[in-house]
Amino acid sequence: SAVISQKPSRDICQRGTSLTIQxxxxxxxxxxxxxxxxxxxxxxxxxxANQGSExxxxxxxxxxxxxxxxxxxxxSTLTVSNMxxxxxxxxxxxxxxxxxxxxxxxxxxxRLTVV
Amino acid sequence: EDKVVQSPLSLVVHEGDTVTxxxxxxxxxxxxxxxxxxxxxxxxxxxxxxxxxxEKKSGRLSSILDKKELFxxxxxxxxxxxxxxxxxxxxxxxxxxxxxxxxxxxLNVKP
Numbered sequence: 001s002a003v004i005s006q007k008p009s010r011d012i013c014q015r016g017t018s019l020t021i022q023x024x025x026x027x028x029x030x031x032x033x034x035x036x037x038x039x040x041x042x043x044x045x046x047x048x049a050n051q052g053s054e055x056x057x058x059x060x061x062x063x064x065x066x067x068x069x070x071x072x073x074x075x076s077t078l079t080v081s082n083m084x085x086x087x088x089x090x091x092x093x094x095x096x097x098x099x100x101x102x103x104x105x106x107x108x109x110x111r112l113t114v115v
Numbered sequence: 116e117d118k119v120v121q122s123p124l125s126l127v128v129h130e131g132d133t134v135t136x137x138x139x140x141x142x143x144x145x146x147x148x149x150x151x152x153x154x155x156x157x158x159x160x161x162x163x164x165x166x167x168x169x170e171k172k173s174g175r176l177s178s179i180l181d182k183k184e185l186f187x188x189x190x191x192x193x194x195x196x197x198x199x200x201x202x203x204x205x206x207x208x209x210x211x212x213x214x215x216x217x218x219x220x221x222l223n224v225k226p
Binding site for chain 2: 009103106
C-alpha cells in the first residue's frame, strides 16, 4: 500500500487568492489524480497529474483555474486559483500503485473554505 | 456516457440490522469495481471486485460483482454505529487510468 501525505489538511482563504495543495507519496506510483468533493456530493475527478508533462483535465476543469504540477513520480501539487466561495470543497489526492489490480489510495484530504 | 449509480442515496437503520447497498455501472473498458468507506475526508478501501460471482468478505462486510447485469452489492450484517459513513463505489477503467465514482450511499446506524 501507499502512504500519502497531503497538506494542508484545511484552510480558510479569502476570495480572489490562490491555495496550493501538496501531495507526497512514500513510493513511486504510476497514476496520480486530483478530486474535488463538494458538500454532500461524491468525488469528481479534476485531472490526472502526469509526470513531467501537462495534466489531463476532465470536462469542466481548466488549467488556468487548477494548475497542477508533477515533477516526479512521488509528488504533485494542485493550485486552486482566484478562489470564490463556490470553490469551497474537500480536495483529495489519489494514487494508484505500480502493481497489477491495485486499488486507489487517498490522501487525508484538504478542506477548503473560501470566504 | 460512462456512469456509476448508487442506491439508495441514504439509509437509516438500527444496530443489528442488515443492509444492502447497490452500485450499477455503465463504463467502457471496465476492469474492476471498488468499494470505499468515507467517514471524514479520505475514503478507505474496502473491496476490489474483478471477477463476476465471487464473493469477497471482510468480517461483517461482503460484496459481489455481476458483470453480466453490470452491478455490485455491498452487504453489511449486524450493523453497528461505527458503520455510519458514506459508502462509495467506483468503476475502474481497464488500464487504471480512470476511476468513476458513484454518488455514494449515506448510511446512518442508530443505537
